[in-house]
Amino acid sequence: MKLSAIALTIAGLTYCTTPRAECYVKSDIRLTRQTINAGPTDLQKLVTPGHCSVQYRVHIGDDWQTAEGVGVGKTEAEACAQAMDISRARVLLEASPQTVSANTQLVCNDLTEIQVRRVHVGETIWESEVDMHLHPQERKYFWYKNTQCRMFTERNSKDSNLFTYQGVICRTNSKATSKWQVVDKY
Amino acid sequence: MKYFVILIALVSLVGCASNKTLNSQAISYEQLNELGNRMTNRDCPMIDYYVNYIEDQLRYKGLYNRPPESMDDADRKYNAKAHVIIWGLRIGCANPSRYTQ
Numbered sequence: 361m362k363l364s365a366i367a368l369t370i371a372g373l374t375y376c377t378t379p380r381a382e383c384y385v386k387s388d389i390r391l392t393r394q395t396i397n398a399g400p401t402d403l404q405k406l407v408t409p410g411h412c413s414v415q416y417r418v419h420i421g422d423d424w425q426t427a428e429g430v431g432v433g434k435t436e437a438e439a440c441a442q443a444m445d446i447s448r449a450r451v452l453l454e455a456s457p458q459t460v461s462a463n464t465q466l467v468c469n470d471l472t473e474i475q476v477r478r479v480h481v482g483e484t485i486w487e488s489e490v491d492m493h494l495h496p497q498e499r500k501y502f503w504y505k506n507t508q509c510r511m512f513t514e515r516n517s518k519d520s521n522l523f524t525y526q527g528v529i530c531r532t533n534s535k536a537t538s539k540w541q542v543v544d545k546y
Numbered sequence: 547m548k549y550f551v552i553l554i555a556l557v558s559l560v561g562c563a564s565n566k567t568l569n570s571q572a573i574s575y576e577q578l579n580e581l582g583n584r585m586t587n588r589d590c591p592m593i594d595y596y597v598n599y600i601e602d603q604l605r606y607k608g609l610y611n612r613p614p615e616s617m618d619d620a621d622r623k624y625n626a627k628a629h630v631i632i633w634g635l636r637i638g639c640a641n642p643s644r645y646t647q
Contacts, residue, residue: 502641525614546614546629
């Protein structure tokens with residue numbers, strides 16, 4: 361009986377001293393990051409003594425974006441590594457949630473400016489001159505006759521009608537920096 | 547017996563080949579669509595036969611190797627379906643895990 365009374369007293373004290381949870385309103389704000397679907401690809405490098413300019417393409421959200429960076433260093437490797445770091449940071453900024461902003465830049469370099477355009481079967485092109493396939497499932501690279509290939513879509517308008525074509529491009533050689541050939545379009 | 551079986555197979559093959567050359571009427575879009583729907587990875591061993599067969603249909607219709615921009619709506623639809631089937635076979639047979647992962 362005595363022991364029970366002690367136990368009850370301890371239990372009561374424990375209940376009173378235990379901090380109880382309070383309810384409060386919690387705000388959870390999430391920002392959506394744009395998806396990097398493909399790339400980097402179509403790497404171009406321009407090296408001058410002490411300087412290195414790099415340019416490549418990354419598919420972010422629904423579009424191909426050009427990433428650029430200029431690095432300075434004592435060696436080519438050092439300058440190009442810095443240029444890659446700068447361009448990578450710009451890509452991450454592009455993919456990160458941002459407030460709406462607009463800016464105009466005058467960019468001067470000797471590297472080819474790549475844009476999505478209309479292509480024909482047999483042409484040799486940069487990978488990012490054609491758009492990614494509309495279906496994410498079909499965006500993955502595949503192998504055909506020991507060559508890496510991927511499907512693309514092309515949107516064209518003719519007589520105020522919008523046409524969407526599909527096609528296949530394949531690497532012209534096995535190097536990571538190779539260009540691509542339009543193998544089919546339909 | 548063995549030679550007889552080989553002979554039958556050869557005759558059948560010749561028969562198929564001659565039918566193909568004589569019949570220059572392309573199959574309809576609906577038939578092409580049905581053919582595409584029936585294709586599975588079990589058809590991979592016959593991929594060359596099917597690709598040639600579908601390309602022949604495009605030849606019969608005068609669509610083979612033609613840019614799609616030069617086609618009317620019906621031909622563009624037929625041509626696209628044929629190419630989708632061909633690439634479905636080529637991609638699916640050479641990259642078996644592509645559509646299962």
